[in-house]
Amino acid sequence: MTKGILIFAHNNPQIDYGLMAIISAGLAKKNLKVPVSLVTDKWTIAWLKESNMYSKAESIFDKIIEVDKPVTKNYRKLHDGFNSQTIPFENSNRFSVWDLSPYDKTLMIDSDYLIFSTVLNEYWDIEAPVMMSHSMNDITGDRAGILDNRVSETGIHMFWATTVMFDKSPESQFFFKLVDFIKDNYRYYADLFRFSPKQFRNDIAFSIAKHIMNGFETEFVYTLPPVFTIFDKDILLDVDKEKLIFLVDKPLDCGSFWASATKGVDVHIINKQSIIRNKDKLLELI
Amino acid sequence: MDERLQKALDFSNYRQTLAIQRKTLKEKINARLTYGCNGGLFKIDQTLIAFVQMLINEGRVENIPLIDINENPILIADLNAFRDEILDRYFSATYEYLEEYQKIKSSRTVEKLLDL
Numbered sequence: 001m002t003k004g005i006l007i008f009a010h011n012n013p014q015i016d017y018g019l020m021a022i023i024s025a026g027l028a029k030k031n032l033k034v035p036v037s038l039v040t041d042k043w044t045i046a047w048l049k050e051s052n053m054y055s056k057a058e059s060i061f062d063k064i065i066e067v068d069k070p071v072t073k074n075y076r077k078l079h080d081g082f083n084s085q086t087i088p089f090e091n092s093n094r095f096s097v098w099d100l101s102p103y104d105k106t107l108m109i110d111s112d113y114l115i116f117s118t119v120l121n122e123y124w125d126i127e128a129p130v131m132m133s134h135s136m137n138d139i140t141g142d143r144a145g146i147l148d149n150r151v152s153e154t155g156i157h158m159f160w161a162t163t164v165m166f167d168k169s170p171e172s173q174f175f176f177k178l179v180d181f182i183k184d185n186y187r188y189y190a191d192l193f194r195f196s197p198k199q200f201r202n203d204i205a206f207s208i209a210k211h212i213m214n215g216f217e218t219e220f221v222y223t224l225p226p227v228f229t230i231f232d233k234d235i236l237l238d239v240d241k242e243k244l245i246f247l248v249d250k251p252l253d254c255g256s257f258w259a260s261a262t263k264g265v266d267v268h269i270i271n272k273q274s275i276i277r278n279k280d281k282l283l284e285l286i
Numbered sequence: 287m288d289e290r291l292q293k294a295l296d297f298s299n300y301r302q303t304l305a306i307q308r309k310t311l312k313e314k315i316n317a318r319l320t321y322g323c324n325g326g327l328f329k330i331d332q333t334l335i336a337f338v339q340m341l342i343n344e345g346r347v348e349n350i351p352l353i354d355i356n357e358n359p360i361l362i363a364d365l366n367a368f369r370d371e372i373l374d375r376y377f378s379a380t381y382e383y384l385e386e387y388q389k390i391k392s393s394r395t396v397e398k399l400l401d402l
Contacts, residue, residue: 117314122322140302141309221356222327225317228310237291245400247290248306258299259291260306261400265314 003124004062004103005029005036009111010069010090011044015078015272018044019053019279020111025060026286028115034107035062039093039100041069060286065100067093074200079232080273081247082255094202095180098166098173108164112275114282115266116242119225120163126222129171130213132206133160134223136268139230139260143251151204152195156211157218161202162227162268171213178209229268236274239281303396311386318379321372326360328352330372330379338369 005028009021018040025036038061045066048054057064070093077086097108105124109115123131134157138144151158166172182189182205189208190197211218230236233249235257244267247257269275275282319330328334341350347366351359362368393399 117317119317119320122320122327125322125325126327127325137313139310140306221358225320226313228313235290237288243401245291245402257290258302258306259396259400260303260310262310265310265317 001104002102003105003107004034004101005032005107005109006039006097006101006103007036007109007111008039008091008094008097009044010041011047012088012090014085014087016047016051016276017111017272018048018057019051020272020275022048022053022057022060023275023279023282023286024109024111024114026283028109029060030286031115031118032107032121034121035103037061037063037065037102039065039067039097042066043069056283063102065102067096067100076199078270078272080271081233081235081249089199091202092183092200094161095176095183095205097164098168098176101168105167106165108161108166110162110268112270112272113162113227113266113268114244114275116262116264117266119266120165123165123224126165128165128167128222129169130164130166130175130210131222131224132164132210133162133225133227134220135226136160136162136229137226139228139234139246139248139262140258143231143249144229151193151207155193155195156207158203159207159210159223160227161206163224164206165224175209175213178212179205182208225266227268228262228265230270232270232272235271236269236278239278239285242285300394300396300399303399304390304393307390307399308387311383311390315379315383318382319375321375323368323371324360324362326352326354326358327356328360328372329355330376335369335372335376338365338372341365342369 007021007025009017011017021038029036048057070090072088072090074089075086076089077084136148146153186200187197230246235247237247238245243261243263246260248260250256321328321330342365350362350365352362354360
C-alpha cells in the first residue's frame with residue numbers, strides 16, 4: 001500500500017500558497033517520513049519559478065500535479081494580527097483529491113498546517129474510508145466559539161478538513177463525489193443546515209457529507225486528532241530552531257497579546273502572512 | 287527584542303501564559319500516548335498497561351483481542367511485544383512530560399516559561 005500526503009496550493013495576489021505548501025510539505029516529509037505531492041495551477045508554478053522556489057519545490061515534492069485554477073467568487077476576511085484584508089479564497093477543488101492523489105492512502109493537509117510530530121503516523125493503518133479531525137483546539141483553550149464546533153448555531157457537528165485521511169475505496173469515492181454535489185448545491189444545503197452560504201467552506205461541505213454518509217447521524221468513530229489552531233489575530237512572531245513563538249490575541253483587550261510557544265506540536269496557523277514572514281527560518285528546518 | 291514581543295511580555299499575564307504552556311504540553315503528551323496498531327487505535331494509560339500485564343501474568347500472550355478507543359476488537363498476535371511497545375512509549379512520553387513540566391513549574395517569568 002502506498003501512502004503519502006497531498007497539499008493544494010493556488011496563489012492569489014496577497015498570499016503565496018505555493019511557498020507555504022513548500023514549508024508545510026518539507027516539515028511533513030521530515031517528521032512523518034512519507035512522500036508529499038502538490039496540487040497546483042500554472043500561475044502558482046510560474047510564480048514559484050519567478051521567485052526561485054521551483055527547484056526547492058521539485059526537491060521536496062514527490063509529484064507536482066497541475067490542474068486548472070478553480071474559478072472562485074469566494075472571498076474571506078483574513079487577519080494578520082489586527083490588520084485585515086478581504087482576499088479571494090480558491091478552495092473549491094478539494095473534492096477532486098480522490099482522483100488526483102497518486103497514493104492508496106492519502107493524508108490531505110492545508111498548506112498552513114505545519115507538522116512537527118509523528119502523531120499522524122499512528123493513523124495510516126486504520127481501516128476507515130475517510131477520517132477527519134473531529135474538533136479544533138484553540139491554543140488558549142477558551143476562544144473557540146460555537147461556529148468552530150458546529151456548522152451553525154442549530155446545525156450539525158463540524159469536522160475540520162484541515163487534515164483528512166482517506167483510502168481509494170468506493171466509499172471514499174462516494175464521499176468526495178458527495179462533497180462536489182454539496183458544493184454545487186451549497187445554497188440549498190445552507191438553507192437546510194442553517195449556515196451562511198456567503199463563503200464556501202470545505203469544513204462545512206465535508207461535515208455535511210460525513211453526516212449524510214453516516215445515515216444522517218454524527219459519528220465520532222475513527223477521527224483524526226483535534227486541529228491545534230492558532231487564529232489569524234494571533235501572530236507567529238519568531239522561529240527558534242523547532243520552537244514557534246506566538247503572540248496570542250487577548251480577547252476583549254484590543255491590541256494586547258499573551259506570549260506563547262510551541263515545540264513538537266502540529267499547528268494550524270491561520271495567519272498566513274506571519275508564516276510567510278518567517279519563511280527563511282521555517283525553510284531552514286526542512 | 288521585537289517591540290511587540292517586549293510589549294506583550296511587559297503586559298502579559300504570567301498565569302495565562304503558564305496556563306497556555308501547560309495546556310499545550312498536556313495536549314502534546316496526550317497525542318504521543320496514542321498508539322495505532324493493527325488497524326486499531328489505543329490510548330496508552332495505566333489501565334491499558336495494567337490490563338495487558340495481567341493477561342501476560344495469566345499466560346495469555348498470543349492472539350488476544352483488545353478493545354481499542356473506538357470500542358472495536360483488535361487482534362494482537364504477540365502481547366509481549368505489544369506490552370514492550372506501549373511501555374516504551376509510555377515512559378518516553380511521561381519522562382518528557384516530567385522534564386518539561388518541571389521546567390514550566392520552576393519558571394517565574396514569561397521569558398523563562400518560553401525559554402527565550
